[in-house]
Amino acid sequence: MTKHETPVAKNDTINVTFEDLTHDGAGVAKVNGYPIFVPRALPDEEAEIKIIKVKKNFAIGRLINVTKESSNRTKPPCPIFKRCGGCQLQHLSYEGQLEYKQKHVKDVLARIGGLPDVPVHETLGMEDPWRYRNKAQVPVGERGGHIIAGFYAERSHEIVDMPNCVIQHEENDKVVQLVKGLAKKYGIRAYDEKKHKGTLRHIVTRHGKTSGELMVVLVTRGKELPNKKNLVDDIRENLPHVTSIVQNINPKRTNVIFGEKTEVLWGEDVIYDSIGDIRFAISPRSFYQVNPSQTKVLYDKALEYADLSGSETVIDAYCGIGTISLFLAQKAKKVLGVEVVPEAIKDAKNNAKLNGLTNTDFVVGEAEKVMPWWSAQGVRPEVVVVDPPRKGCDEELLEAIVNMKPERVVYVSCNPATLARDLKYLDEHGYETKEVQPVDMFPQTTHVECVAQLVLKS
Structure with missing residues (x-):
């Protein structure tokens, strides 16, 4: 050869x-x-x-x-598993999935992070790894004159029509099927992304696990939505738990789901849910973890790694709507949160008020720019928590953490590869990674969340 x-x-x-x-x-x-x-x-x-x-x-x-066959092979319960791109591991036993995720985290820490000796614990899984998603974002299309809705086939923009989804909460399935039927009944055309024509782009639904409240979001290309009043009346009649019906308008030629403008068609502009003792108001576009029971597992571990006694100042970079910040605020003296999305900071402030927590302060901005400013003001955090997007932390942000010299860093990650890269940087700049805990937030898929605890080397 x-x-x-x-x-x-x-x-x-x-x-x-x-x-x-x-x-x-x-x-x-x-x-x-x-x-x-x-x-x-x-x-x-x-x-x-x-x-x-x-x-x-x-x-x-x-x-x-x-x-x-592998002894870990199992029969996928979903009839469209082979075509739909939503899940990748239904053919692997749940025990096998948890082992695979632990091994994956270990491998990337060694290969990318140069940290082969860091303890990686067994993945924390779910008792029932099905029907866990509290949020569905389903693209809508047409085939043979019929409205279809479902996830995209793997590596494509071809919609696989989905009668139900075994990882979605049943209420989300009901919403998708109902709206599909009502679109047909009222002659609402699906959006055609190639021609940039049609009305209904996505059906988005959110379900409050503890409150039982339901939000329905219809994402449309323009403000026009035929038979709007009848549509709302039919949704209310068929879904007794609905508390919010919203239209989001996205006129752009884009893969991004939401547009800038949101209009409440009926009911409230938020739904409520709780994780542990903390209550959250969730708006249509706010980021909120899709698996609330495992989110509590994840945040409990982050709280344990923060090791708070009540005298600490904590910085929560990438604080979002304040989910982790408010958990930390129960045990810390002061929590400072920073987030680049203005609506998220507004939600975070409201959520702090909702829970009667007065020891938090949230600011809009890029963490890598705000943290040096805080440092110049004399802020000396004992703990810094980061929960970045998939691309991980900017080097500027890691540099800002190193310059602040907190005693502990808690890194919450949704991407083991960028986690390993960032842990390597912190390791080279004075921090030791003590341990990493994988948490299975997304059973049946390849995704894994992790929490890492780092301490300042003496």
Whole structure:
């Protein structure tokens, strides 16, 4: 084999043994050290596969026949699992999923972070890993003159019509099916993203786990929504728990779901939910974790790692609507939260008021710019908590943390790869990662949240 040849060619049918899973849940087999990625294959399985794509450094295959099954293989309960891009791991037993997530975190900490000796605990899972999502954001389309709604097929913008979803709360399923039927009844056309025509773009629904309250958001291309009053009346009649019906207008040619303008069609502009003892008001566009019972597990661990006695000042960078800040405020002397989204800060202030917490202060801005300003004002936090988006922390922010020298840093992460990168930076600048706790916020998918505890090296 010459330098540029690969050991397999497109359309080859070969027998392989799988040895691992990728970060997005595909099985990994190797031929002469050359990796082949095959969706829905599992480690220790032997299978016949067909090569469908060949690149210089890897190939992609399709499973034809599994000749030796993993003891962790299970039958997915969802009839559209193979077509829908919403879940990746329904074919893997739940115990297997938790082990896979722990191993994935360990691997990236060693490979990207250069931290092979940091203890990574067993993943904290759910007793019942189904029907946990309190929020659905479902794109709407048309096929053969019928309204369809569901998640996109993997790596595409093709909507897979979904009668129900086994990881969504049942109320969310009811909303999606009802709105689909009402759109047909009242002649409301689905949005066509190629032609930028039609009305209904997304059905978004939020359910309060502890309150039972329900919010329905209709995302439309323009202000026009045919038969608006009848539509609202029918939703209210069919959904006894609905407390908020909202229209969001998004006129842009974009993949972003929400537009800037939101109008309440009926009821309240927020719904309420609680995590532990803290109550939250949730508006249509506010970020709120989709799995409230596991969010409590995650935040309890963050609180444990913050190790608060009541005398500390805590900074919560990327504070959002104040979810973690308010948890911390129960045990800290003072919590300062910073977030770039103005609406989120407004929600955070309201949520602090809602819970009677007066030891918080929330400001709008970029954490990497606000923190040096706080530092110049003489703020010396004992603890800094970060919960960044998937891209992780900006280096400027990490630099600001290092300059402030808090005794402890608690890093909440939704992406193990960027967590590992940032822990490496902090390790090189005076912080030791004591331990990492993975938490399964999204069963049946490859996503895993983590909480890491870091302490200032003496």
